[in-house]
Amino acid sequence: MAENETIRFGIIGCANIARKLARAIALAPNATLSAIASRSKQKANTFAAENQLPATVRIYGSYDEVVEDPGVDAVYIPLPTSLHVRWAVAAASKGKHVLVEKPAALDVAQLDLILEACESNGVQFMDGSMWLHHPRTAHMEQLLSLSHSTTVGPVQFIHSTSTMPVPPEFLENNIRVKPDLDGLGALGDLGWYCIGASLWAKSYNLPTTVTALPDITRNAAGVILSFTASLQWCQGQQPADQAVATVHCSFLSHTSMDLSLCGSNGSLHLKDFIIPYQETDASFDFTFGAKFVDLHIGWNVRPEEVHVDNELPQEALMVQELARLATSIRDCGSKPSSKWPEISRKTQLVVDAVRKSIEIGFKPVAL
Structure with a gap:
């Protein structure tokens, strides 16, 4: 599948769990990894080398660079829960779909800020409940x-x-x-x-x-x-x-x-x-x-x-589903699925x- 037909993912944060999702993105047929970021470029470079990421993956030393990258369609956020609101809202406000690690937020008031940002910007939200x-x-x-x-x-x-x-x-x-x-x-x-x-x-x-x-x-x-x-x-x-x-x-x-x-x-x-x-x-x-x-x-x-x-x-199937929904929004004018935000909010x-x-x-x- 050509890159312009896939959903291009960016990862902000090089936590250990991000290794699994980088692999999942590589395995999903309708997704590709385009960018990663850590708080330092050295750490991001180390993550890319240890996980043998393709040379085409852009490596950044700040999370903002992934959020601002026009070549990223969806952002995976494996950061500490206390940082989810800031970066999920930032990604959604730039028109990027959001896959956030669980727990989605520290409380429902914080989660509502994320879901409102996703809804108002017409992007898909999903948490990382891979099972x-x-x-x-x-x-x-x-x-x-x-x-x-x-x-x-x-x-x-x-x-x-x-x-x-x-x-x-x-x-x-x-x-x-x-x-x-x-x-x-x-x-x-x-x-x-x-x-x-x-x-x-x-x-x-x-x-x-x-x-x-x-x-x-x-x-x-x-x-x-x-x-x-x-x-x-x-x-x-x-x-x-x-x-x-x-x-x-x-x-x-x-x-x-x-x-x-x-x-x-x-x-x-x-x-x-x-x-x-x-x-x-x-x-x-x-x-x-x-x-x-x-x-x-x-x-x-x-x-x-x-x-x-x-x-x-199952992680690749999760990525595949988010990419499918994102493609439908991009190519068919579909609205984001309400299923996944509702599941996260009730949880x-x-x-x-x-x-x-x-x-x-x-x-x-x-x-």
């Missing part, structure tokens, strides 16, 4: 559909975890434990995925109440290192209207990325929902119509392991509610 773009996610959505012949049924219970055992230097120096850089800590970095998965399972209907549990762990600066929360949906009198989700995220536990969904007819279980065990395929367990056999000495069915292949890594609202529940002594927060 939503994996074909496994679409396959599971089919089984959650009430019109599917083997539907899970109305989802009544959701359990998700995202935990990782970090080394001591992480707890001392990583930006995710610095209150002035990423003040949400594990709530933003890991909780964004689990809260997002809970909302996804409920078709992005907001819970009626959110409650943090009092097992929270903070560092000396007050940043959250570990937390647990529950989300409750009580929107009617019927069983289908009732649901609860439990979320546990921690920088202090062994690696886990579990997601379990239980409905009236079946259940879905996977242990790698954020990052699949392998790039080329993924799986999940699907159980439908399970009952106990006579005397409760076994089950009548075993879970079916469902395998889903994918041609591209942010629940993140904010968990934080508020913690601040008021672990009491329920109504949404």
Whole structure:
């Protein structure tokens, strides 16, 4: 595909996560990497050399240069969360589409500034929840559909975890434990995925109440290192209207990325929902119509392991989707999709509610 037919990406910030997105942009058939920037040109040059970026990639020593570059159509922002508003708004105001790392913002008021800038300038917004773009996610959505012949049924219970055992230097120096850089800590970095998965399972209907549990762990600066929360949906009198989700995220536990969904007819279980065990395929367990056999000495069915292949890594599929939307805006006069901003905003609202529940002594927060 010719460069003028692709969406040209710029990256501002050479954080470690940017390596993955530089690779994803290279793999996406409708995207190309045109520019990168760090706070110093030397660091940007080092990033380009270590990641073997093409010589055609322009290398800058300031973020402004990428934002001002007319040869950049979309900007990926892997900066600390506290800097998202400034640079996302700057990029949108220059007519550039915005892909921002999660958490999208420190609170919904900041996120609204970003979304308003994107909307008023007619550019696409998306956050970096890459797992939503994996074909496994679409396959599971089919089984959650009430019109599917083997539907899970109305989802009544959701359990998700995202935990990782970090080394001591992480707890001392990583930006995710610095209150002035990423003040949400594990709530933003890991909780964004689990809260997002809970909302996804409920078709992005907001819970009626959110409650943090009092097992929270903070560092000396007050940043959250570990937390647990529950989300409750009580929107009617019927069983289908009732649901609860439990979320546990921690920088202090062994690696886990579990997601379990239980409905009236079946259940879905996977242990790698954020990052699949392998790039080329993924799986999940699907159980439908399970009952106990006579005397409760076994089950009548075993879970079916469902395998889903994918041609591209989920990060490249995310880039491909943003580039597709950007191309439609550029070439067909389409409006930016409202799907992705709405997903991010609802996720942010629940993140904010968990934080508020913690601040008021672990009491329920109504949404």
